[in-house]
Amino acid sequence: MRQFKLLLVLMLVLVSTASLIQAQETRSEIYVYTDSDTNISDLWTNVIIPAFEAEHPEYDVVLTIVRGVGGGNADIAARALAALETGDDPQVDFFEQIGVDSVADWVDANLFLEVTEENVPNIATVIEATNRLPQEIPYRGSQVLLAYNSEFVAEDEVPTTYAELIEWIKANPGEFVYNRPDKGGSGAAMVTRAIFEVTGQQPELFVPGEFDEELVAQFPEAWELLGSIHDSIYENGAYPAGNTPVLELFANGSVNMITAWSDQALQALNNGLLPETTKLTQLQDLPFTGGYTYGAIPSNAGNMEGALALANFLLTSEIQESIVNEIGGFPAVSWEELPADLQTQFTDVITDTVPTWPGGEYGAAMVEGWYNNVATNIDRAS
Amino acid sequence: MTTQTLSPKTDSPRQWRQAAFAYLLVAPPLLLMLLLIFIPALQSIARTLTVDVDGQVGFSFSRYVAFFQDRISVSNLMFTFQVVFLTLATIFVVCFPLALYLRFAQGRLAAAVQILALFPLFVPGIILCYALIRFLGTRGTLETILNVVGVSGYRTPYLKPEAIIIGLVWESIPFTVLVLTAGLRQVNDSLIESARDVGANDWTIFRRIILPLIMRPVLIAFSLNFLGIFGAYTVPYLLGPAAPQMMGVFMQQTFGQYRRPDDAETQAVITFIICSLVGLLYVRTVAKQRIQQENE
Numbered sequence: 242m243r244q245f246k247l248l249l250v251l252m253l254v255l256v257s258t259a260s261l262i263q264a265q266e267t268r269s270e271i272y273v274y275t276d277s278d279t280n281i282s283d284l285w286t287n288v289i290i291p292a293f294e295a296e297h298p299e300y301d302v303v304l305t306i307v308r309g310v311g312g313g314n315a316d317i318a319a320r321a322l323a324a325l326e327t328g329d330d331p332q333v334d335f336f337e338q339i340g341v342d343s344v345a346d347w348v349d350a351n352l353f354l355e356v357t358e359e360n361v362p363n364i365a366t367v368i369e370a371t372n373r374l375p376q377e378i379p380y381r382g383s384q385v386l387l388a389y390n391s392e393f394v395a396e397d398e399v400p401t402t403y404a405e406l407i408e409w410i411k412a413n414p415g416e417f418v419y420n421r422p423d424k425g426g427s428g429a430a431m432v433t434r435a436i437f438e439v440t441g442q443q444p445e446l447f448v449p450g451e452f453d454e455e456l457v458a459q460f461p462e463a464w465e466l467l468g469s470i471h472d473s474i475y476e477n478g479a480y481p482a483g484n485t486p487v488l489e490l491f492a493n494g495s496v497n498m499i500t501a502w503s504d505q506a507l508q509a510l511n512n513g514l515l516p517e518t519t520k521l522t523q524l525q526d527l528p529f530t531g532g533y534t535y536g537a538i539p540s541n542a543g544n545m546e547g548a549l550a551l552a553n554f555l556l557t558s559e560i561q562e563s564i565v566n567e568i569g570g571f572p573a574v575s576w577e578e579l580p581a582d583l584q585t586q587f588t589d590v591i592t593d594t595v596p597t598w599p600g601g602e603y604g605a606a607m608v609e610g611w612y613n614n615v616a617t618n619i620d621r622a623s
Numbered sequence: 624m625t626t627q628t629l630s631p632k633t634d635s636p637r638q639w640r641q642a643a644f645a646y647l648l649v650a651p652p653l654l655l656m657l658l659l660i661f662i663p664a665l666q667s668i669a670r671t672l673t674v675d676v677d678g679q680v681g682f683s684f685s686r687y688v689a690f691f692q693d694r695i696s697v698s699n700l701m702f703t704f705q706v707v708f709l710t711l712a713t714i715f716v717v718c719f720p721l722a723l724y725l726r727f728a729q730g731r732l733a734a735a736v737q738i739l740a741l742f743p744l745f746v747p748g749i750i751l752c753y754a755l756i757r758f759l760g761t762r763g764t765l766e767t768i769l770n771v772v773g774v775s776g777y778r779t780p781y782l783k784p785e786a787i788i789i790g791l792v793w794e795s796i797p798f799t800v801l802v803l804t805a806g807l808r809q810v811n812d813s814l815i816e817s818a819r820d821v822g823a824n825d826w827t828i829f830r831r832i833i834l835p836l837i838m839r840p841v842l843i844a845f846s847l848n849f850l851g852i853f854g855a856y857t858v859p860y861l862l863g864p865a866a867p868q869m870m871g872v873f874m875q876q877t878f879g880q881y882r883r884p885d886d887a888e889t890q891a892v893i894t895f896i897i898c899s900l901v902g903l904l905y906v907r908t909v910a911k912q913r914i915q916q917e918n919e
Contacts, residue, residue, distance in 0.1 A: 421865050423880045476761075479782035480865040486756065495761035602882075609881040613695055616865035 270301045271547040275337035276313030277534070280508065280568050281381075282306050285337065288563045293554050300547045314339045321539040322352050330543035335551055338534045341376040354540040360549050363556035366574040370533075370595040377535035380555040381564045382571035384523070384531025385430035386590050388491060388506050389498040392518040402526040403438050409498070410470045416497045418475035418490055421616070423608045425484035427500045430529040432611050433598040435463040442527045444596035452602045460606065464614035471615060480616060491515065500529065503590065507569025522589040531595040533573060571595075664895065671889050686889045695867075696890070702867035706784060706859070707852045710791045714799050714848060715841075717792060722803035723829075726810075744797040752861040755790055756781055782864055790858035795851065799844045806840030807833070839908055846905035850898050870894045 275282055282304070290302045307313050314336050321331035341353045353376035358365045364378070371379035387406070389399060393416075400406035410417045420428030437444050439462035446456060471478045475496050481487050484505060491499045492515050501521075509515045523529070536555065538548045554560060561572040562579055565587065576584055576591045584591065598604070674683040690696045725737055743751070758764045759781050766777045780786040810833055818828050834841075856871040863869065868876065870890060878887035 423876070476779065476782060481782060482861055482865075489756070490761070493760070493762045605880065605882045608876075612866060612876070617695060617698075617867065 268544055269299060269547075270303045271334045271544050271551055272332055273302055273304045273335045273337060273551070274307055274314050274317045274333055275304065276306070276308045276310075277338055278308070280504075281337065282308070284563070284567050288567055289555070289560060292559060292563075293551060296554065297547075297550055300544075300550065302551070315344070318344070318347060318352065318539070321541065322346060322350055325350055325352060325539075325541045328541075331539055331541055332543065333539060334542040334544045334548040336537045336539070339537050341374060341535070341537050351540055354538045354542070354545075356538070356552065361552045361556070363553045363574075366556060366578055368573065368575050368593050370593055371535075371573055372597070373533075373535060376537055378537060378552050378555065379533040379535050379573040380560070381568070382531055382533040382573055382595065383502055383504045383569075384571050384590075384592070384595055385427050385500050385529035386503050386506060386521045386523050387498060387529075388501045388515070388519055388521050390491070390494075390516055390518050391520045392516065393497045399520075399522055401522075401524065403434055403524055404526075406524065407466065407470055410473050413497070414473040415475055415477075417470075417473070417499065418479070418481065418487055418496045419500045420481045420483055420487045422611050424482045425487070426530070427484045427487060427502050427505075428480065429598065429607075431500045432463070432467065432607060432615075433596075434524070434527070434529055435466050436460060436607065437527055437596065439463045439466060444527070444530075444598075447599045447603060449599040449601060451599075457603070457606050460610050461614070464610055467611070467615045478616070488515070491519075503531075503571055504569040511569070520589070523592050528592045528594055528596065530598045531571065532597060533595070667888055667895075668892055671885075671892050686885065687893070690886070690889050690893065696873075698867045699870060699873045700893070702784070703853060703870045706787055706791070706869060707849060710788045710795070710852050711845060711848060713788060713792045714795050714844075718796060718799040718803055718844075721796070721800050722807055723833075725800065725804050726807035740800045741797045743793055748794060748857040749861070751790060751794065752858060755786065755793075755862060759786060759789070781862065784863060786862035787855075787859045787869070790862050791852050791855060794858065795848050799848060802840050802844045802847075803837065806837035810836050839912055842908045843905060846901050846908070849901045850905075853898055853901075854894065 273285070275285060285304050290304060293302060294300065307317060310316075312319075317333050318336065318339060321333050324331035339353075342348050347353065354360070355375040356364050356378055357375070361378070367373065367379055371377075371382070373379050387400070398409065400409045419431040422429040422432040436459075440446060440456055440459050446453070474480065475490060481490065484502060487499050488501060488505065488509055490496050491501070492509070494516070503521070506515070506519075506521060510519055536552065538545070538552060542548045556574060558574070558578050558580070561574050562583060564570040564572055565579070565583060572579060575593060576587070598607075671686050672682060672684070673680050674685055721736070721740055725733060725740070728736075746754075756763070759779055760766075761779045761781070763779070766779070769775070769777050780789060814832055814836075815828055818832055823831070854871050855869060856875065859869040860872050860875075863872070870893075874887050874890045874894070877883050877890060
């Protein structure tokens, strides 16, 4: 124990002297912080960092995983803000993911660097759908898809629009399931898509932070639509309490079609947890919702050049390809930037439109409306 | 004479000190209960009984009226009662034979049964839920076994009220068996033997002799299980249907997802009042036993 403590003190001394020396000249290390899940930190350790260091031998990427430690990356950003005020090196050059506008002080102090084509040329290839703020570097996404078992669902039966999906569910009672909308995004996407359907397939009408009563007044039409398939859902309307229970019902053959997150479905497929005959597809009229993850660079990064090089590297087709292959994510750049064979492999799910659901008050109205009108057979008014 | 008048005087500070010490010992838990349970509960009750009309705070039952006028709230409350009573009935049907067996049987098999009956005590609720999903679900272990023996047409209880009852019964077995066996151990063997001598059958012995003698442990098991089941969360959340919901799930939903803390508070107070009535039954049962023991 004592030896361990001694070792710890020694290491601390070494690290602090090392950082003192480095502070004087531009350091070669790029300090990256992540608080994302294991699959993401593994992707960085096993794929992104080795590839980057091979391309840029002058840099050393030091990845620190702060997942589950206090406030995660937000704590590190608070440290960077403190360093910004004192003019010190924040010892962080790149945030793997952070909400750059989630804290007012960060915005006021211009804590994060604005990313443009001048400092990160590849940002030009990022698609519109990522809807990024100037400080944000979207580099991976995920979208809800339809997963079906091609052994039982004929190719020409596979729905390509939401209306066709509703018809398919009615024609195949007990074969489809989605989870309760507040318990996982894959089920929420089924519900929000119904709302988009009855409001004219215009997700752009839903602006985060605003609450349009007129839109909410149209929700009952969505409840009618979803209510019409209630009895045709698995076990006459049994909705599981999460994304994973839905994947499990699909895996053991209880149902033959579900809504699923692209990354969860692809990873389960790669791990052999889903039937080999599983196929993924996306609605062609208006896709299901999805979202992107945004990295950011603090404006006072000690190794700015390195951080910018790393940001640029994340948006190369090489890394964007590994986002698809390794974690089942979606690229932040257009699919056209990726190799042709990957494009054909994912042709059924490729979309450059990624609708987002605003959440907030709309979210509460969506969840409550669903529970009270779709999950329940009680008519509230009568 | 002088000593007699003096002695109470010297005694009383000591008595006082002893009493003070005793109060000091019970003070921390009492304060904790006061600060963390009673005061917040009273504040909640007070809040649910007031309305704020243009800054004018007044007394009103409106929140409760709204609760009982809302079909969904009422159906959730009724559903909770149904689940609680069906679960309790099943618990006693399962646990009485078990407890009787453990009371009167001896040997290795009885020891093994005892261990099995206590096993659920060591399994966290969430693990139990996922195990039950695997076991009872479509194409799960149970259906596979049934298929092997030639039974088809199995419909899974997963995501139906039955699954909640199965999960809650399983969770409640150890505690109920412990309480019932402890009660049964106090029933004298000689009573049963003499009843048998005069020709009473097993059912009569159970109904006329054993049951009246263990009414108290039964009441304790009833009230404590009632409290646990009424407020259950994990099992109804993971195994039960999306609607209707038990009160625990409904409150969380109203508070977290519907973002209506006021309504969640009203639901909580209603739950609290129902549970405190049953709590009262428990306290009376235990207090009666104390008084009787002290008189003996």
